[in-house]
Amino acid sequence: MAHATDTKSGTRRDFLLLATGAAGAVAAGSIVVPLISQLAPDQQTIAAGAPVDVDLAPIAEGQAIKIFWRGKPIFVRHRTKKEIDEALAVDVATLRDPQTDQQRTKAGHEPILVVFGNCTHLGCIPLGTAPGEPKGDFDGWFCPCHGSHYDSSGRIRKGPAPLNLPVPPYAFTSDTKIKIG
């Protein structure tokens, strides 16, 4: 190959060009990964987002509390018999986001409803948790921003929101305690 010209392929020069290019691409990629990855939630944020325990004992029937987990509000509601019956009586097929009340509560703990407190429309916080706040047409929550009504199971019933209030991952650790997360 003493007289290799530019027109020949498969030369050592081609190999060097490809190898250098590949090494450069790997090097560029290896700096892009940390640059993108640093945007993700950091370790402190993740640690602060660990599961939280909630004591249900102080929540009397008909009351609800608002807690924060991972910076988002969560409603924990101790429902009355009437509210549970209303939630069960709904024909699921008529719902915008069909879910039964059983799918949204834990068996044996039907009075307790745990849902994220951001309206699924554009993220406002619906009213209906504190005493005296309007609960909407379906004994649940009412979002004042754009008029979404949620029922006593946190399901969207009326207004622009597309989805039910999501149920966060949680489990009962005893009869009166839950762990969210």
Add this chain to the structure above:
Amino acid sequence: MSGHSSYVPKSGFERWLDARLPIIRLAHDSAVSYPVPRNLNYMWTFGGILVFMLVAQIITGVVLAMHYTANSLLAFNSVEHIMRDVNYGWMLRYLHANGASMFFIAVYMHIFRGIYYGSYKAPREVLWILGVVIFLLMMATAFMGYVLPWGQMSFWGATVITNLFSALPVIGEVIVSYLWGGYSVDNPTLNRFFSLHYLLPFMIFGVVILHVWALHHVGQNNPTGVEVKNVQKDTVPFTPYATIKDVLGMVVFMIVFGWFVFYQPNFMGHADNYIPANPAATPAHIVPEWYFLPFYAILRAIPDKLGGVLAMGGAIVILAFLPWLDTSKVKSMSYRPIARQLFWVWVIVCIGLGYLGAMPPEGGYVIASQIFTVLYFGFFVALFVVGLFERPKALPTSIADAVLASAKGGSAVRMAGAATAEPNVKG
């Protein structure tokens, strides 16, 4: 359009520098001897006004950053500190906040002018697309700047707008989490928004340089849409003609700007943003800044979340395709009887969408938003169709002819002997 350089170094130092870095020659050729169409009207002064606004925003912004603290616990108070304690802090902040609104007023005038006079048509497509890129960067910059005071509107505006990305299938939730740097809008979000808010204006500056480069390469459009044919007859030198006209436009603009800053500094803001951010309570009525309202109305007009986001993005991106959506060869709508009417209807539609974006999304407002959204996009379809059959009015044979015809009473007479009738205005 730019011919040979007419720069003549006047001193030994200028000759020495010109041989090494011809920067004075560049400035002379771009801002002194550069030929501009002699019929430009005051709508053409908004380009210069926009450069002024960009520089003003950068200067006031750099100064504000010396006193601002990008931390969710300190940000709100640091803004109040600027307002109460820093010498002239109130003025600098009001200049910067109202400057954003004035910047958008100017850019909307600039865009409407470009559409009316067909400034996006060949050979100015790249110039136009660079403008759309600048517009997008401006929107991102303005949005992130509005988050920095960390008031209620800042926080909830950031929540609503970043949540738009969650509408994207599959990757949406990941993107939102990477935007937030957490599980909700919080301190990491504020920090990165501050960093980007400081960066983006310089990126805008870079694209503005490309925009002006493209402009000076192809030459300015003008109210007739007829290209320059004879530099001697059709153009005048940038200085003093365009310079002095731009300065007058700027001064008038600054009077309006000053009126807002000194008499109505919060007119274009929201009272809710003087309440510190509270993740536990949403303001009753979340609205973005006025300059986003038409797009916000389109977002809310579509009953589907993803569809709304795509329509809103499409409303901006469609502008970049305007050079190919408009099928007419005639640039200026002054000579297009049908397109001109469509244009004015579209201006009303844009203003109407702005009004609807500020209204609560209920009942009649939603239906009106949907009709106006259809009309907004319908304009582009109509331009495509109308261009195929519209009979334009007779175009003047040259810019000089058009100027001289209107000087003689605006009659449609096209003078063959325009050259001889031309007054000697060249210095």
